[in-house]
Amino acid sequence: xxxxxxxxxxxxxxxxxxxxxxxxxxxxxxxxxxxxxxxxxxxxxxxxxxxxxxxxxxxxxxxxxxxxxxxxxxxxxxxxxxxxxxxxxxxxxxxxxxxxxxxxxxxxxxxxxxxxxxxxxxxxxxxxxxxxxxxxxxxxxxxxxxxxxxxxxxxxxxxxxxxxxxxxxxxxxxxxxxxxxxxxxxxxxxxxxxxxxxxxxxxxxxxxxxxxxxxxxxxxxxxxxxxxxxxxxxx
Amino acid sequence: xxxxxxxxxxxxxxxxxxxxxxxxxxxxxxxxxxxxxxxxxxxxxxxxxxxxxxxxxxxxxxxxxxxxxxxxxxxxxxxxxxxxxxxxxxxxxxxxxxxxxxxxxxxxxxxxxxxxxxxxxxxxxxxxxxxxxxxxxxxxxxxxxxxxxxxxxxxxxxxxxxxxxxxxxxxxxxxxxxxxxxxxxxxxxxxxxxxxxxxxxxxxxxxxxxxxxxxxxxxxxxxxxxxxxxxxxxxxxxxxxxxxxxxxxxxxxxxxxx
Numbered sequence: 001x002x003x004x005x006x007x008x009x010x011x012x013x014x015x016x017x018x019x020x021x022x023x024x025x026x027x028x029x030x031x032x033x034x035x036x037x038x039x040x041x042x043x044x045x046x047x048x049x050x051x052x053x054x055x056x057x058x059x060x061x062x063x064x065x066x067x068x069x070x071x072x073x074x075x076x077x078x079x080x081x082x083x084x085x086x087x088x089x090x091x092x093x094x095x096x097x098x099x100x101x102x103x104x105x106x107x108x109x110x111x112x113x114x115x116x117x118x119x120x121x122x123x124x125x126x127x128x129x130x131x132x133x134x135x136x137x138x139x140x141x142x143x144x145x146x147x148x149x150x151x152x153x154x155x156x157x158x159x160x161x162x163x164x165x166x167x168x169x170x171x172x173x174x175x176x177x178x179x180x181x182x183x184x185x186x187x188x189x190x191x192x193x194x195x196x197x198x199x200x201x202x203x204x205x206x207x208x209x210x211x212x213x214x215x216x217x218x219x220x221x222x223x224x225x226x227x228x229x230x231x232x233x234x235x
Numbered sequence: 236x237x238x239x240x241x242x243x244x245x246x247x248x249x250x251x252x253x254x255x256x257x258x259x260x261x262x263x264x265x266x267x268x269x270x271x272x273x274x275x276x277x278x279x280x281x282x283x284x285x286x287x288x289x290x291x292x293x294x295x296x297x298x299x300x301x302x303x304x305x306x307x308x309x310x311x312x313x314x315x316x317x318x319x320x321x322x323x324x325x326x327x328x329x330x331x332x333x334x335x336x337x338x339x340x341x342x343x344x345x346x347x348x349x350x351x352x353x354x355x356x357x358x359x360x361x362x363x364x365x366x367x368x369x370x371x372x373x374x375x376x377x378x379x380x381x382x383x384x385x386x387x388x389x390x391x392x393x394x395x396x397x398x399x400x401x402x403x404x405x406x407x408x409x410x411x412x413x414x415x416x417x418x419x420x421x422x423x424x425x426x427x428x429x430x431x432x433x434x435x436x437x438x439x440x441x442x443x444x445x446x447x448x449x450x451x452x453x454x455x456x457x458x459x460x461x462x463x464x465x466x467x468x469x470x471x472x473x474x475x476x477x478x479x480x481x482x483x484x485x486x487x488x489x490x491x492x493x
Contacts, residue, residue, distance in 0.1 A: 066458045103395050157337055158397030158419035158448070180396040198396070199449035200458060208289050208450060 028112055038079075041065075041072045042112055050120045054220045056205045064115070067200055071107030071181070078104060106181035110161060110194055117193050119222035127223040131230050138173050149175050149195075150214040159198040162214075164226070165189030166233040173230075190233040193226045258306060260299045261317045261339075263291060264346040264492055267475075273354050277466040279455045287349055290450055294341030294420070301334030317343055318489040321424045336428070340420030344399055346492030347444045351475035359474035366477035368484075372404075376412035383412070387445065388464050390414050397448040402476075403439035404483035413439060424488070440488055442479035443471070 030039045044050075044064055049057030078100040085093035126142060127135060139145040152175055153162025160179045167174050168188055176187055184191040195217060202213035268274070271283035298317075306312065310331065313323045320327075321343050324335045353359045362380050365373070370380075377383040383402065391400035398418040405413045415423055415435040422444075427437045445467055452463035479491045 062457050070458070099395075160396075199453060203450060203453045207285055208293070 028108065038076045039072050039108055041069050042115065044115050046118075046120055051118060051220045054121060054216045055118075055202075059200075059202070059204050062204075063196075063200060064111075067198075068107070068111040071104045071111065074100065075104035075108050103181050106183045109183050110181055110191075110196070113191050114194050114196055116225045117195075117222055118217075118220050119225070121219050123222070124220055125223060127227060129227070131223070131227045134173050134230070145175075146218050150211065150218075152177055153195055153197055154211050154214055156197050162195045162197060163189065163191055164193040165191055166230060168233075171234060190229070192229045192233065193221065259302050259312055259315050259320075261295055261302075261342055262493075263287075263295050263342075264350050266349055268352070268354055268357075274352055274470045277355050277470045278352070282450075282452070282454050285454070286446075286450060287345075291341070291345035291349065294338045294345060298334060298338040298342050301331060301338060305331045305334075316489050317346075317492060318424070321422065322426075324425050325428065336425065337420050340422055340425070343424070343492050344420055344422055344444055344446070347441060347479070348446050350492065351443065351472050351479065352470045353472035353475070355469045357472070359472040360470060362473060364473040364477065366474075366481070369473075369477045369480045372411040372480065376410050383414075384468060386414055387443070388461075388468075390416050391445045391447050391464055392461060394418075394447045400445045400447065401439075401441040402443035403436055403441050404480060405436055405439045412442075415439065440483040442483055442491070443476045 028039055029042055041064075044060070047057075048060040048064065051060060078097050082094060082097045082101065085091075085097065126132070132142065135142055135145050139148060149162055149164065156162065156177050156179070158179070160177055160182075161184075163176045163178065163184045165174050165176055165184050165187070166172070166189060168190060173192075174189055176184060176189055178184055178187070184194070195214065197210060197214070202210065206213040206216075266273075266287065270280075271287070272280040274283060302312070310328065312320065313326060314320050317339060320335050320339055324332055324339070327335055358364060365380065373380055373383055377386065387400055387402055394400060394416050396418065398416055399420075399422065400416045401414065401423060403413050403415060403423055405411055413436045415437075417423060417434055418431070421428065421431065421434070423434055423437055423439045423441060427433055445464070447460060452460060452466075456463045456466075482488060482490045
């Protein structure tokens with residue numbers, strides 16, 4: 001896998017390159033060190049302060065360079081120990097490492113998607129075309145969709161995520177929530193748009209008023225990225 | 236004659252009905268120290284203000300709203316105090332079971348938490364404040380105070396997502412104390428809840444609780460939970476924990492959070 005920035009290339013490439021861009025933006029970046037995948041923290045597609053005033057630069061910096069980075073570090077550590085245990089045929093150890101791989105792997109997957117789902121307010125445009133049609137068909141209007149999404153996501157107990165996903169079987173859009181860093185894929189949905197509601201995602205700025213954060217974040221949702229993911233998921 | 240009988244019966248029925256529907260409402264525990272600044276510099280005043288005044292207050296408010304709705308709909312509650320409701324959460328019908336689990340759990344847990352903290356200069360945070368009774372229990376279960384704080388710190392550090400680490404009274408005279416963790420606002424008094432991972436020592440009585448929801452430390456420490464945990468031990472009142480242990484032995488758990 002080439003190392004480099006995870007950015008929304010569709011902005012710069014022609015329409016034909018969109019599926020490739022979506023595929024690249026959804027693939028985690030890693031290098032192979034001694035045969036074991038060492039995952040890499042992706043760069044943000046924008047400066048840490050670029051989402052202000054909706055999400056403060058302080059939050060973005062901590063969220064990206066501390067929280068997400070820790071998931072990557074701890075994932076790599078768990079995978080290294082897992083490879084060790086495997087070569088030693090230590091099944092008990094392998095089993096005991098599962099939760100660390102789930103937590104940290106899920107954290108890496110989720111945040112890797114999240115950064116691409118957001119963009120500076122000035123670059124954000126509402127959904128259009130097939131994605132908008134699908135949203136309107138399911139929820140009646142974009143406003144009703146965002147209100148439903150925000151309400152369900154605000155109701156997450158403790159730490160977790162709200163998701164817009166595509167049901168692989170029915171090809172229909174669905175709203176779902178997951179606890180902690182549980183990956184959406186476990187529910188048979190392809191992640192299109194995720195909103196992190198762990199307290200670290202908003203507390204410094206919004207304190208405990210999670211609904212205010214959920215109301216504001218729609219201003220920085222990168223619907224173009226969501227549309228790319230939608231197209232790739234339906235293919 | 237028949238008419239007077241009917242009136243008597245009617246009055247009795249109405250009285251009985253109103254008794255059954257008597258309002259159960261829960262209150263926040265008062266802080267046993269002088270205000271939000273009292274735990275500085277270990278726990279900052281702003282965190283105390285938000286944590287006590289908004290998070291804890293919110294749990295109590297939402298619980299009370301849920302209880303009001305439940306009794307208005309004619310439900311007879313199996314208990315009239317917070318601890319009783321927590322213990323019986325599994326037997327409650329929906330949606331009250333979820334309200335008691337999440338909001339009632341939040342109310343109980345934060346009551347215990349805020350009541351067993353003390354200013355860092357207070358003698359009650361010193362190990363010397365541990366009662367002989369609690370000391371004996373620690374010796375039996377963990378050998379030393381250093382061991383129990385180290386193990387609790389480790390357990391609190393390992394909680395993934397939101398939750399609590401607990402030192403609990405097990406009811407077992409051979410090993411009276413044990414450490415466990417629960418997610419979100421669950422607590423061991425609830426027992427093992429359907430759909431939730433099994434809780435070690437489910438049913439045990441917490442006497443010490445460490446809140447590791449990010450709101451407990453994020454304003455001061457950001458993501459650095461270990462630094463918060465170091466601060467926590469400097470404001471943990473061993474005197475209060477000793478009183479909690481005595482209350483647990485006496486079966487008066489409700490006193491810990493009131």
